[in-house]
Amino acid sequence: MEDTGRKKLLLLLLLLGAAASRCLHDETQKSVSLLRPSFSLPPSNFRSSSLILPGSHDPQPLRIQTCYIKDPVSDGAWDPEGDGMSGESRALAAVREAAQRLQGVLAVPPVQGPLLLSRDPAQYCHAIWGDPDTPNYHRCSLLNPGYKGESCLGVKIPDAHLRGYALWPEQGPPQLVQPDGPGVQNTDFLLYVRVAHTSKCHREPSIIAYAACCQLDSEDRPLAGTIVYCAQHITSFSLSHSDIVMATLHELLHALGFSGQLFKKWRDCSSGPSVRENCSTRQQVMRRDEWGQLLLTTPTASHSLAKHLGVLGVSLGVPLEEEGPLSSHWEARLLQGSVMTAIFDGAQRTRLDPITLAAFKDSGWYQVNHSAAEELLWGQGSGLDFGLVTTCGTGSSDFFCTGSGLGCHYLHLDKGSCSSDPVLEGCRMYKPLANQSECWKKENGFPPGAENPHGEIYHSQSRCFLANLTSQLLPGDKDRHPSHIPHLREAELTGHCYLHQCTERGTYKVQVEGSPWVSCPPGKAIQIPGYYGLLICPRGRLCQTNEGTDAVTSPPMSLSTQDLFFRLSLGLAGPPGHSLGEEEREELTEAILQALVSRGGTDRCYFHSPSITTNLVFTVHMRKSPGCLGPSVGMLHRALTLTLQKKPLQIYYRGANFTTEYTKLLVTSDHNHSMTHLGLSIGFCLTLLILVCTLGTMAYQKRATLQVGPSAPYHSPELQSTRGPVGGIREV
Ligand SMILES: *[C@@H]1O[C@H](CO)[C@@H](O)[C@H](O)[C@H]1NC(C)=O
Numbered sequence: 001m002e003d004t005g006r007k008k009l010l011l012l013l014l015l016l017g018a019a020a021s022r023c024l025h026d027e028t029q030k031s032v033s034l035l036r037p038s039f040s041l042p043p044s045n046f047r048s049s050s051l052i053l054p055g056s057h058d059p060q061p062l063r064i065q066t067c068y069i070k071d072p073v074s075d076g077a078w079d080p081e082g083d084g085m086s087g088e089s090r091a092l093a094a095v096r097e098a099a100q101r102l103q104g105v106l107a108v109p110p111v112q113g114p115l116l117l118s119r120d121p122a123q124y125c126h127a128i129w130g131d132p133d134t135p136n137y138h139r140c141s142l143l144n145p146g147y148k149g150e151s152c153l154g155v156k157i158p159d160a161h162l163r164g165y166a167l168w169p170e171q172g173p174p175q176l177v178q179p180d181g182p183g184v185q186n187t188d189f190l191l192y193v194r195v196a197h198t199s200k201c202h203r204e205p206s207i208i209a210y211a212a213c214c215q216l217d218s219e220d221r222p223l224a225g226t227i228v229y230c231a232q233h234i235t236s237f238s239l240s241h242s243d244i245v246m247a248t249l250h251e252l253l254h255a256l257g258f259s260g261q262l263f264k265k266w267r268d269c270s271s272g273p274s275v276r277e278n279c280s281t282r283q284q285v286m287r288r289d290e291w292g293q294l295l296l297t298t299p300t301a302s303h304s305l306a307k308h309l310g311v312l313g314v315s316l317g318v319p320l321e322e323e324g325p326l327s328s329h330w331e332a333r334l335l336q337g338s339v340m341t342a343i344f345d346g347a348q349r350t351r352l353d354p355i356t357l358a359a360f361k362d363s364g365w366y367q368v369n370h371s372a373a374e375e376l377l378w379g380q381g382s383g384l385d386f387g388l389v390t391t392c393g394t395g396s397s398d399f400f401c402t403g404s405g406l407g408c409h410y411l412h413l414d415k416g417s418c419s420s421d422p423v424l425e426g427c428r429m430y431k432p433l434a435n436q437s438e439c440w441k442k443e444n445g446f447p448p449g450a451e452n453p454h455g456e457i458y459h460s461q462s463r464c465f466l467a468n469l470t471s472q473l474l475p476g477d478k479d480r481h482p483s484h485i486p487h488l489r490e491a492e493l494t495g496h497c498y499l500h501q502c503t504e505r506g507t508y509k510v511q512v513e514g515s516p517w518v519s520c521p522p523g524k525a526i527q528i529p530g531y532y533g534l535l536i537c538p539r540g541r542l543c544q545t546n547e548g549t550d551a552v553t554s555p556p557m558s559l560s561t562q563d564l565f566f567r568l569s570l571g572l573a574g575p576p577g578h579s580l581g582e583e584e585r586e587e588l589t590e591a592i593l594q595a596l597v598s599r600g601g602t603d604r605c606y607f608h609s610p611s612i613t614t615n616l617v618f619t620v621h622m623r624k625s626p627g628c629l630g631p632s633v634g635m636l637h638r639a640l641t642l643t644l645q646k647k648p649l650q651i652y653y654r655g656a657n658f659t660t661e662y663t664k665l666l667v668t669s670d671h672n673h674s675m676t677h678l679g680l681s682i683g684f685c686l687t688l689l690i691l692v693c694t695l696g697t698m699a700y701q702k703r704a705t706l707q708v709g710p711s712a713p714y715h716s717p718e719l720q721s722t723r724g725p726v727g728g729i730r731e732v
């Protein structure tokens with residue numbers, strides 16, 4: 001019991017942390033200088049190796065190779081021998097999953113041969129030849145004695161991944177300092193991964209991870225980047241695996257091109273027949289509109305937003321978040337729930353949306369699989385005025401709210417309270433509560449036997465509904481004069497968790513504790529048998545994707561499934577001063593059971609483990625045993641509810657009358673059974689995962705470090721990098 005309490009608290013911290021996590025991409029990317037290959041004379045063997053088989057330039061799924069670089073122990077309090085291992089394997093598992101996901105989304109003409117990264121002449125070279133009449137003009141004449149190799153966001157790039165470098169005499173052939181490394185085979189993007197407690201993590205405790213792009217190819221497509229995971233989040237198990245995967249996806253998309261510093265390098269390939277033919281740098285990627293809103297103006301993204309808002313034909317830019325001189329995120333008022341907004345809101349509430357994918361198409365570097373996009377519900381079909389600071393408070397859209405009441409988050413997975421945050425700029429929406437707002441988490445539900453007056457059910461298929469339902473079967477309601485019962489005074493509609501089941505796209509049924517499934521027409525308010533009050537069926541929010549209708553073929557929790565049981569509790573009143581011994585209680589239990597069986601008009605086989613306490617609370621579990629003939633346990637449960645409500649049970653035992661004072665029905669799944677099952681399979685997966693990761697890293701490191709053997713002839717990088725004259729190089 002203690003243990004589960006602690007788990008819950010940790011979970012809370014994690015969600016809080018996640019909810020407050022701002023992305024730091026711009027600041028991070030600014031600290032990294034972007035290198036691109038600087039050879040203006042492509043080395044001869046490069047040319048030949050890149051002219052191979054016809055069709056080799058057709059786009060293929062993007063191959064992201066990860067390289068985990070162990071952090072030096074000195075870098076802080078993190079102990080790589082202790083928790084570090086779990087941090088490392090969690091990070092690597094997340095990176096692999098994110099990279100695999102992107103393989104189905106982005107494609108590029110594959111890099112031919114091994115991927116080799118460039119060295120920065122401004123780093124290794126102290127001086128170059130300055131006389132244009134000498135053959136080695138502009139080549140390195142003097143090495144920088146302090147050159148420590150290349151790094152990317154604090155990660156030292158292994159020599160094996162880098163081109164070599166050489167020193168040039170005034171005339172004649174170069175003197176090799178370091179040959180080309182073997183490079184990395186079958187790779188289009190090299191991602192360095194680091195788990196550390198960096199000063200950035202220390203300064204901003206809510207940061208989960210940050211990333212930057214470090215090298216570009218000759219057409220400016222990102223070739224390499226680094227992602228740094230803040231050790232305190234990745235080792236604490238406060239974030240779920242899917243949260244880390246989603247945060248990784250966000251960072252990876254920054255490094256692959258969704259970045260204020262890379263927008264201006266995007267290419268226009270519209271005149272060419274396919275990806276990367278006849279491309280030129282885009283004339284315009286961003287502009288500010290007349291109200292000062294920063295927009296991404298590229299055609300595919302604009303079209304995708306117009307389609308999303310239901311205003312096709314209107315040419316819109318996609319609003320970007322205001323983040324200083326640069327901006328690397330979508331405006332959250334408009335694109336709440338997109339993976340590329342600035343505040344991470346948990347994996348369950350985040351989508352790899354069509355507008356983000358459209359933007360990747362517009363970069364000119366990638367072919368995009370648009371069918372991999374996940375539907376973005378926020379603002380769908382809401383028109384041109386949606387998400388403006390001037391309209392969000394007018395009640396014109398039910399995606400926004402006013403005041404500070406309780407309701408449902410727009411995805412209906414969570415209960416929410418009406419509130420704002422810095423990126424919403426005064427607009428308000430129902431944001432998940434600080435704790436236990438998730439309807440889809442079983443562990444948020446009521447412990448067995450607890451009062452549940454509103455009949456809530458927490459379950460993976462439960463959703464948040466605006467309702468003011470109150471059970472008609474509460475203790476102490478014997479007099480049944482609704483006007484005298486305090487909780488029946490006009491109750492406000494607030495968010496509550498109930499089971500749902502999609503019937504077709506856009507239509508669904510709901511179930512409240514102890515009720516049958518009731519059809520819930522979108523936009524209508526319905527009544528639930530056994531309850532006072534109303535339940536509002538949201539329009540356009542539930543069962544919108546096909547994923548929802550799948551639930552029908554394998555119902556989430558229909559009342560007849562075997563993993564369910566009902567617990568029926570009856571509170572009895574006996575004659576005053578009556579007390580029963582153990583044997584008498586057994587006999588009374590049997591008598592009550594007989595009475596229940598005859599009331600329900602069924603067989604004994606539905607009832608299991610009856611018992612009664614000394615203060616006369618009778619409990620029995622109801623489940624339809626195999627071979628049991630008759631109605632489903634759900635129908636029986638319903639029948640008993642109604643009959644006990646109409647007429648209390650009366651048992652005459654040993655000359656005294658015992659009467660039911662209240663009835664309580666709990667719907668639960670078979671806890672003990674399913675929990676053990678779950679525990680086992682998780683343990684098993686985890687072991688597998690760690691094993692796979694360790695093997696994966698070892699194999700990879702082997703390839704990267706053991707092959708610094710003889711290499712291809714060295715090719716001189718000319719010092720005409722795109723960065724122009726750099727401090728540190730002078731002409732002699
Ligand atoms: C495109 O995405 C869909 C949906 O994720 C996937 O089923 C399909 O295999 C992907 N196509 C390619 C070529 O990766």
Ligand SMILES: *[C@@H]1O[C@H](CO)[C@@H](O)[C@H](O)[C@H]1NC(C)=O
Nearest residue numbers: 270271272273274277278279
């Ligand atoms: C590329 O553009 C030029 C000039 O616009 C055109 O002549 C050429 O045919 C184009 N090539 C391809 C492959 O589309």
Ligand SMILES: *[C@@H]1O[C@H](CO)[C@@H](O)[C@H](O)[C@H]1NC(C)=O
Nearest residue numbers: 008009012433434435436437
């Ligand atoms: C949950 O949050 C409420 C306020 O929002 C607070 O009163 C309550 O103590 C919290 N419960 C836990 C278990 O943290």
Ligand SMILES: *[C@@H]1O[C@H](CO)[C@@H](O)[C@H](O)[C@H]1NC(C)=O
Nearest residue numbers: 468488489490491532533534
């Ligand atoms: C539930 O809410 C509706 C609409 O606000 C109201 O008319 C009704 O009286 C409420 N019922 C209860 C039982 O509170």
Ligand SMILES: *[C@@H]1O[C@H](CO)[C@@H](O)[C@H](O)[C@H]1NC(C)=O
Nearest residue numbers: 575650651652655656657658
């Ligand atoms: C028990 O209840 C029945 C029906 O209400 C009544 O006829 C009978 O007298 C009661 N017996 C006792 C001992 O109270």
